[in-house]
Amino acid sequence: MQTDVDPRNLIGRKAFDRNGTKIGTIDEVYLDDATGVPEWAAIRTGLFSRDAFVPLEPSELVDGTLRVPFERSLIKDAPDFGVGRHLSPEQELQLYHHYGLDITAPPGPDATFGHIAGAEEDPT
Template sequence: MFPAENLREWRGHKVIDPSGDKIGELEAVYVDTASDEPSFITVRVGFIGRHRLVFVPLAGATVKPDALRVQFPKKLAGEAPSIDVDGELTAVDEPTVFAHYGLPYVPGAGGERRLGRR
């Protein structure tokens, strides 16, 4: 995986699915709080005036010359849990992000959240 600080430089670049379809534009990077490794990104989707941020896992993602390619189809990403452009992922909603992609969700030993925005 690539460092979170390198991914932040990609903010505003397009995010594509495995077949090259554009999902949206990279907005933010979320790290796994246990490992401090990049885990999810938020992708800006929607139309002018109706944007939202969807969560997409970074597992298996690759950097192309002009885009970040994720391993999940556009349709699945588009149906993912989302927040408003100026919103925040709540602790209550965090497990649904993992569940949407069939990923296990295990909070920290003291109940700590798994995702932190960087």
């Protein structure tokens, strides 16, 4: 994803899967505490649904929407860690494995992933 995008500007944007099917609305963005780089987005998948974590890399910001290169069903089945808390290195590894993504080096023992909370709004 573009590195010059302010992660706060992602909150509230619509997200679509690889086929152009709407996934939902970005509620929160999780940053790597060590680098400050946006790593994950929590997407509200429906009015009464939970948030699903998606990786921001290899996702793309296209015409003001987040395009996630995975099927909606895979996204909705992502591990649920709740939102509003840090992601532990173990949780991040679970997410990487869920999406079949390879990471070159596992996060260090002190790596945590903070978040930028989004405004509460109707995700549809």
